[in-house]
Amino acid sequence: MTTTADPVSPRIGQGSAALPDSGGHFGRFGGRFMPEALIAPLDELELAWREAMTDETFIAELDRMLRDYAGVPSLLYDAGRLSTAAGGTRMLLKREDLNHTGAHKVRNVLGQALLTKRMGKTRVIAETGAGQHGVATATACAYLDLDCVVYMGEVDIERQALNVARMRMLGARVVPVNTGSRTLKDAINEALRDWVSNVDDTHYLLGTAAGAHPFPAMVRDFTRAIGDEARAQVLDLTGRLPDAVCACVGGGSNAIGIFTAFVADADVALYGFEAGGEGVATGRHAATITGGDVGVLHGARSYLLQDADGQTVESHSISAGLDYPGVGPEHAWLAESGRATYRPVTDAEAMTAMALLCRTEGIICAIESAHAVAGALDVARELGPDATVLINLSGRGDKDMHTAAEWFDLVDASGEVTYAATAETGAPGADGGAGSTR
Amino acid sequence: MTPVATALASARNDGRAALVGYLPAAYPSVDGSIAAIQAMVEGGCDAIEVGLPYSDPVMDGPTIQRAAERALAGGARTSDTLRVVEAVAATGVPVLVMTYWNPVERYGVERFAADLTAAGGAGLITPDLVPEEAGEWVAAADAHALDKVFLVAPSSTPERIASTAASCRGFVYATSVMGVTGTRDVTSTLAPELVARVRALTDLPVGVGLGVRDGQQAAEVAGFADAVIVGSAFVAQLLDAGADHAAGIEAVRTLTVDLAAGVRSAAGVRAAT
Ligand SMILES: Cc1ncc(COP(=O)(O)O)c(C=O)c1O
Numbered sequence: 001m002t003t004t005a006d007p008v009s010p011r012i013g014q015g016s017a018a019l020p021d022s023g024g025h026f027g028r029f030g031g032r033f034m035p036e037a038l039i040a041p042l043d044e045l046e047l048a049w050r051e052a053m054t055d056e057t058f059i060a061e062l063d064r065m066l067r068d069y070a071g072v073p074s075l076l077y078d079a080g081r082l083s084t085a086a087g088g089t090r091m092l093l094k095r096e097d098l099n100h101t102g103a104h105k106v107r108n109v110l111g112q113a114l115l116t117k118r119m120g121k122t123r124v125i126a127e128t129g130a131g132q133h134g135v136a137t138a139t140a141c142a143y144l145d146l147d148c149v150v151y152m153g154e155v156d157i158e159r160q161a162l163n164v165a166r167m168r169m170l171g172a173r174v175v176p177v178n179t180g181s182r183t184l185k186d187a188i189n190e191a192l193r194d195w196v197s198n199v200d201d202t203h204y205l206l207g208t209a210a211g212a213h214p215f216p217a218m219v220r221d222f223t224r225a226i227g228d229e230a231r232a233q234v235l236d237l238t239g240r241l242p243d244a245v246c247a248c249v250g251g252g253s254n255a256i257g258i259f260t261a262f263v264a265d266a267d268v269a270l271y272g273f274e275a276g277g278e279g280v281a282t283g284r285h286a287a288t289i290t291g292g293d294v295g296v297l298h299g300a301r302s303y304l305l306q307d308a309d310g311q312t313v314e315s316h317s318i319s320a321g322l323d324y325p326g327v328g329p330e331h332a333w334l335a336e337s338g339r340a341t342y343r344p345v346t347d348a349e350a351m352t353a354m355a356l357l358c359r360t361e362g363i364i365c366a367i368e369s370a371h372a373v374a375g376a377l378d379v380a381r382e383l384g385p386d387a388t389v390l391i392n393l394s395g396r397g398d399k400d401m402h403t404a405a406e407w408f409d410l411v412d413a414s415g416e417v418t419y420a421a422t423a424e425t426g427a428p429g430a431d432g433g434a435g436s437t438r
Numbered sequence: 439m440t441p442v443a444t445a446l447a448s449a450r451n452d453g454r455a456a457l458v459g460y461l462p463a464a465y466p467s468v469d470g471s472i473a474a475i476q477a478m479v480e481g482g483c484d485a486i487e488v489g490l491p492y493s494d495p496v497m498d499g500p501t502i503q504r505a506a507e508r509a510l511a512g513g514a515r516t517s518d519t520l521r522v523v524e525a526v527a528a529t530g531v532p533v534l535v536m537t538y539w540n541p542v543e544r545y546g547v548e549r550f551a552a553d554l555t556a557a558g559g560a561g562l563i564t565p566d567l568v569p570e571e572a573g574e575w576v577a578a579a580d581a582h583a584l585d586k587v588f589l590v591a592p593s594s595t596p597e598r599i600a601s602t603a604a605s606c607r608g609f610v611y612a613t614s615v616m617g618v619t620g621t622r623d624v625t626s627t628l629a630p631e632l633v634a635r636v637r638a639l640t641d642l643p644v645g646v647g648l649g650v651r652d653g654q655q656a657a658e659v660a661g662f663a664d665a666v667i668v669g670s671a672f673v674a675q676l677l678d679a680g681a682d683h684a685a686g687i688e689a690v691r692t693l694t695v696d697l698a699a700g701v702r703s704a705a706g707v708r709a710a711t
Binding site: 023031032033034035036037038039040041179180185186189192193196197199295296297298299306308309310311312 | 493494495496497499500503504510515516540542543545565566567571588589590591592593594598602613616618
């Protein structure tokens with residue numbers, strides 16, 4: 001059964017959370033570890049954002065864009081066959097994959113792009129790993145007539161060629177980054193260097209709930225309607241709150257987006273699933289909270305993957321959108337305070353869950369989101385058949401078909417798609433196939 | 439007065455600005471960086487900044503990035519930076535460490551302060567640490583009488599300049615442009631105004647960095663600042679020399695002599711103002 005768009009307004013989240021404090025701290029996490037030159041621009045951004053959030057005209061315009069252009073509020077879907085596969089636990093999917101551009105990211109991007117206009121700036125820069133945030137940013141810039149430059153590591157440009165083409169189709173300039181590990185973290189470094197040099201006319205449209213204050217709180221504001229909508233939709237559908245809310249965690253925007261509405265509901269368990277890669281024990285993973293330590297990266301104190309000297313260590317995940325060695329500071333705080341639980345999900349577990357969702361529901365989700373599905377299946381097992389589990393299905397999997405085809409061996413040596421898909425369960429061979437986009 | 443403040447005051451007594459030279463530790467090797475910095479000292483630098491190579495140097499342009507990247511690829515450790523400090527401090531010139539924050543936090547702030555002191559280091563310049571986040575560092579620096587050099591920028595408000603300067607010891611570092619490190623063809627027009635704004639709010643000396651590449655530019659900056667800070671131009675000498683490190687060191691020495699003459703040639707300008 002599906003609930004259609006219920007009376008929840010697409011209105012961005014109202015009401016202020018107690019944290020962060022005025023310096024942007026969530027407990028001992030967050031803050032601003034930034035060059036002095038960027039402090040005034042961050043103050044300017046914070047002021048503009050706070051004013052915008054109390055301006056009825058801004059809110060109404062953003063609501064209209066989200067509703068008429070992005071397809072928000074997204075559906076809540078009662079996934080019957082997945083529930084059966086989960087042993088009877090009721091599995092509810094928040095269908096962010098159905099949004100324009102195919103992920104939750106469009107909410108944050110439209111919010112910040114409209115804020116860019118409000119600040120009188122004409123140029124937007126962004127970082128991207130998988131290309132999803134870059135595509136969403138290029139989309140918003142085309143829609144709102146803003147210049148768009150996207151920084152992307154050379155390694156990612158190679159493995160995400162289609163998204164590079166999408167960004168260029170949309171009129172963005174994609175700038176290859178060839179420093180450091182030539183991946184997402186280096187793209188962020190390069191975007192920060194651009195920002196400090198061009199801050200008068202440029203907004204840095206950061207793609208996740210991380211970085212220096214006010215980014216974590218602002219991105220939460222622009223994504224928290226996911227949870228506000230879902231909470232009302234679940235109540236409407238089931239008459240009670242879910243027992244658990246599950247999301248994948250890269251930088252943390254889709255997770256904080258769905259968690260925030262439930263943080264005050266003490267009986268609702270919150271689960272964030274990090275990219276366990278080839279297994280946390282192997283060292284080849286992106287499970288920052290589970291397998292990292294506290295430190296400072298990209299402007300905030302949080303968990304990160306680092307070596308004994310505090311040098312950032314490269315992350316590894318089959319999912320490019322989770323392949324980041326840091327995590328937003330509010331998740332570090334939610335983990336430390338015990339309010340949310342973070343667990344790793346391996347590449348193989350995520351791919352198995354992706355296939356299961358395909359076969360049971362006919363939904364091809366993003367590999368990022370498949371981490372949430374895999375984790376939620378474990379939670380369902382733990383909670384039993386009477387429980388209700390809400391999953392943030394953060395994105396669709398079109399972008400991941402190349403990776404999936406390799407993983408499941410769907411393409412034969414001549415490059416033809418074969419129909420002899422591996423095991424009916426969707427599980428690949430025990431060794432998990434090639435399993436890498438690298 | 440701390441050693442850096444003393445060196446700057448002594449230059450001021452000579453009626454000139456001080457010359458502060460930067461090179462990263464451990465590029466092209468630990469010993470190679472020590473030799474290059476010794477050439478800077480011999481050529482006439484009044485104080486030295488040793489850069490701690492870091493994986494994510496967001497304030498640095500391509501030149502310093504490349505040297506840091508190669509230092510790390512060569513296995514540079516935090517302890518190597520302290521070794522370089524120790525060797526350079528032995529020449530008698532004051533040595534500051536320029537470092538992004540995470541390596542210090544990871545090493546342990548108090549432990550880093552203690553080991554830096556033991557190595558003869560004079561303090562830290564912290565490009566991504568603002569005073570609001572620096573409580574632990576300020577406590578450790580005060581306990582060990584180390585210099586705390588925070589940055590001000592053209593975008594800083596008067597309130598921030600005042601509070602940042604109040605947190606500094608040694609000097610105030612004025613970043614002369616809105617941008618990253620790297621040499622520029624023309625010196626910044628924003629710098630004189632920024633220095634004037636800082637001077638109005640503090641008695642500490644003001645050092646100006648970002649962009650200076652030769653004696654003529656050094657003379658210009660020396661006309662309005664207490665210290666001229668040069669980094670990328672030195673690093674470029676070593677990068678350009680490639681495998682011929684001896685040639686790189688000679689180029690560093692030649693550049694230092696040019697810059698040292700530059701800060702002295704501005705003396706007349708300073709006296710006149
Ligand atoms: C579909 C999808 N989900 C999740 C993520 C991870 O980001 P975040 O943790 O900010 O939600 C991405 C990032 O690209 C994504 O594309």
